[in-house]
Amino acid sequence: xxxxxxxxxxxxxxxxxxxxxxxxxxxxxxxxxxxxxxxxxxxxxxxxxxxxxxxxxxxxxxxxxxxxxxxxxxxxxxxxxxxxxxxxxxxxxxxxxxxxxxxxxxxxxxxxxxxxxxxxxxxxxxxxxxxxxxxxxxxxxxxxxxxxxxxxxxxxxxxxxxxxxxxxxxxxxxxxxxxxxxxxxxxxxxxxxxxxxxxxxxxxxxxxxxxxxxxxxxxxxxxxxxxxxxxxxxxxxxxxxxxxxxxxxxxxxxxxxxxxxxxxxxxxxxxxxxxxxxxxxxxxxxxxxxxxxxxxxxxxxxxxxxxxxxxxxxxxxxxxxxxxxxxxxxxxxxxxxxxxxxxxxxxxxxxxxxxxxxxxxxxxxxxxxxxxxxxxxxxxxxxxxxxxxxxxxxxxxxxxxxxxxxxxxxxxxxxxxxxxxxxxxxxxxxxxxxxxxxxxxxxxxxxxxxxxxxxxxxxxxxxxxxxxxxxxxxxxxxxxxxxxxxxxxxxxxxxxxxxxxxxxxxxxxxxxxxxxxxxxxxxxxxxxxxxxxxxxxxxxxxxxxxxxxxxxxxxxxxxxxxxxxxxxxxxxxxxxxxxxxxxxxxxxxxxxxxxxxxxxxxxxxxxxxxxxxxxxxxxxxxxxxxxxxxx
Numbered sequence: 001x002x003x004x005x006x007x008x009x010x011x012x013x014x015x016x017x018x019x020x021x022x023x024x025x026x027x028x029x030x031x032x033x034x035x036x037x038x039x040x041x042x043x044x045x046x047x048x049x050x051x052x053x054x055x056x057x058x059x060x061x062x063x064x065x066x067x068x069x070x071x072x073x074x075x076x077x078x079x080x081x082x083x084x085x086x087x088x089x090x091x092x093x094x095x096x097x098x099x100x101x102x103x104x105x106x107x108x109x110x111x112x113x114x115x116x117x118x119x120x121x122x123x124x125x126x127x128x129x130x131x132x133x134x135x136x137x138x139x140x141x142x143x144x145x146x147x148x149x150x151x152x153x154x155x156x157x158x159x160x161x162x163x164x165x166x167x168x169x170x171x172x173x174x175x176x177x178x179x180x181x182x183x184x185x186x187x188x189x190x191x192x193x194x195x196x197x198x199x200x201x202x203x204x205x206x207x208x209x210x211x212x213x214x215x216x217x218x219x220x221x222x223x224x225x226x227x228x229x230x231x232x233x234x235x236x237x238x239x240x241x242x243x244x245x246x247x248x249x250x251x252x253x254x255x256x257x258x259x260x261x262x263x264x265x266x267x268x269x270x271x272x273x274x275x276x277x278x279x280x281x282x283x284x285x286x287x288x289x290x291x292x293x294x295x296x297x298x299x300x301x302x303x304x305x306x307x308x309x310x311x312x313x314x315x316x317x318x319x320x321x322x323x324x325x326x327x328x329x330x331x332x333x334x335x336x337x338x339x340x341x342x343x344x345x346x347x348x349x350x351x352x353x354x355x356x357x358x359x360x361x362x363x364x365x366x367x368x369x370x371x372x373x374x375x376x377x378x379x380x381x382x383x384x385x386x387x388x389x390x391x392x393x394x395x396x397x398x399x400x401x402x403x404x405x406x407x408x409x410x411x412x413x414x415x416x417x418x419x420x421x422x423x424x425x426x427x428x429x430x431x432x433x434x435x436x437x438x439x440x441x442x443x444x445x446x447x448x449x450x451x452x453x454x455x456x457x458x459x460x461x462x463x464x465x466x467x468x469x470x471x472x473x474x475x476x477x478x479x480x481x482x483x484x485x486x487x488x489x490x491x492x493x494x495x496x497x498x499x500x501x502x503x504x505x506x507x508x509x510x511x512x513x514x515x516x517x518x519x520x521x522x523x524x525x526x527x528x529x530x531x532x533x534x535x536x537x538x539x540x541x542x543x544x545x546x547x548x549x550x551x552x553x554x555x556x557x558x559x560x561x562x563x564x565x566x567x568x569x570x571x572x573x574x575x576x577x578x579x580x581x582x583x584x585x586x587x588x589x590x591x592x593x594x595x596x597x598x599x600x601x602x603x604x605x606x607x608x609x610x611x612x613x614x615x616x617x618x619x620x621x622x623x624x625x626x627x628x629x630x631x
Contacts, residue, residue: 009454
């Protein structure tokens with residue numbers, strides 16, 4: 001019997017965060033009932049309500065903007081220094097320079113130090129407190145934890161969230177660094193022990209849980225299922241293959257897409273630009289902050305226009321109000337409107353156009369210099385990104401295998417018109433024969449599935465339920481310099497040593513059976529690289545050449561070994577995939593088994609590149625004395 005009472009799934013979303021739970025100890029024959037916790041949050045100044053979703057927005061209040069008396073939460077004696085949730089989202093639409101949004105997207109941004117206070121991004125007001133992407137995630141998770149403790153634990157410490165089995169979801173495309181930073185944020189929030197789960201897998205687990213014993217009737221051996229997860233800030237693809245072993249159906253996650261910054265936020269911004277252009281034609285200009293507030297307003301308009309359950313399906317025009325700036329806040333209010341047809345054209349036709357399987361997302365070469373910010377996709381066409389993802393896996397005859405089933409997830413997928421547009425496009429790739437039509441696996445809830453699936457996965461980890469075999473979503477490499485004589489003006493060619501293969505399972509370890517040399521007493525750095533395309537490289541394999549884009553830089557890992565500076569130590573490398581789902585690298589001395597953990601470095605990429613130092617790899621035996629002379 002477990003030491004915890006509940007299994008808890010947390011969907012830390014770009015736009016909304018959700019918490020689901022179920023009993024950890026199921027009696028024989030008992031089925032899991034997964035519930036969603038209603039989270040207390042400020043919906044207005046001084047007004048607290050419980051909602052199933054906590055908007056992942058953080059607002060930095062000022063005394064002239066919000067009275068401190070209206071910021072108290074039921075579990076705190078003092079007013080909160082930040083507002084999280086619905087009130088943050090709504091107030092932030094009016095004062096966007098104080099709003100932190102899309103913090104999860106910033107958490108995987110390689111061009112910034114994600115531990116430094118940079119959010120709200122581009123805010124220039126000195127009095128506004130800034131926080132790091134890691135801290136932003138920690139603040140949201142802390143609110144979730146306190147809400148759980150207040151609602152579920154009361155005075156019983158055994159029922160506090162940190163004492164339950166917690167599963168936290170991340171995008172499948174998150175690399176090892178982003179996952180490590182997510183775990184760091186959870187620890188800052190008071191959750192030291194948890195397990196990570198990819199969001200598309202979690203959505204599929206929710207489908208299995210919803211189907212119960214009937215899930216095997218929805219899929220068959222040989223089926224290939226595409227999980228298409230479009231959230232507020234990102235789009236995630238995963239492929240799940242249905243196989244058979246010993247007469248039982250088994251599930252394998254066989255491919256994961258790249259991290260795509262295209263989602264509901266992009267659609268809102270596109271609608272905001274449409275309105276802005278219409279106003280410009282009327283000689284009415286709006287500034288950057290008004291644009292940000294407008295994009296937040298477009299979110300609710302978009303949801304209403306595309307909803308299949310609208311109370312009035314005959315609405316042709318939606319009014320928009322844009323607040324003025326400065327002393328003329330009320331007098332400077334700008335009125336605008338946008339039609340349902342315009343919304344459908346921008347969102348459905350613009351983001352989900354019909355295309356061929358050979359179409360690829362457009363790469364636009366613009367100005368040489370660009371502002372630093374979130375790296376949104378050049379091409380917003382989600383259907384083209386699906387085609388590009390599937391085309392990376394070719395059959396022996398160079399054909400592309402088209403999935404015969406698709407599971408949709410994400411709030412935008414509540415619109416049947418969007419789901420049907422994707423299905424129609426994929427059916428064109430199949431040539432549209434009736435027997436090959438792509439079938440939709442019905443989702444129980446497009447908003448809540450990821451959290452529910454995470455709770456179900458917790459039960460799987462405890463031995464109850466159907467497991468998807470997944471493991472690492474990428475193949476990882478360390479860059480090594482070839483062992484060659486020094487040649488003036490020529491750098492040693494760089495090779496890629498596979499240190500962790502795609503699919504390596506959680507809770508497993510591996511050792512690279514090759515010898516390395518490390519210099520002790522000073523900082524040693526390693527380039528960490530990854531690939532979502534090279535899925536067959538085995539641990540210890542050395543890749544000498546690769547096509548552009550096949551293997552990409554991620555970050556560095558670094559360590560300083562104790563000892564006399566300049567001394568060299570013979571080591572091997574060990575890799576651990578923790579139960580949490582975090583990738584760890586260790587250098588192990590061959591002489592006395594002393595171990596040093598190689599820590600991720602998430603500084604600016606340019607700084608990493610300019611200071612990086614590769615290590616030499618001797619594929620056979622090496623001579624310490626000769627190596628020391630080299631150093």
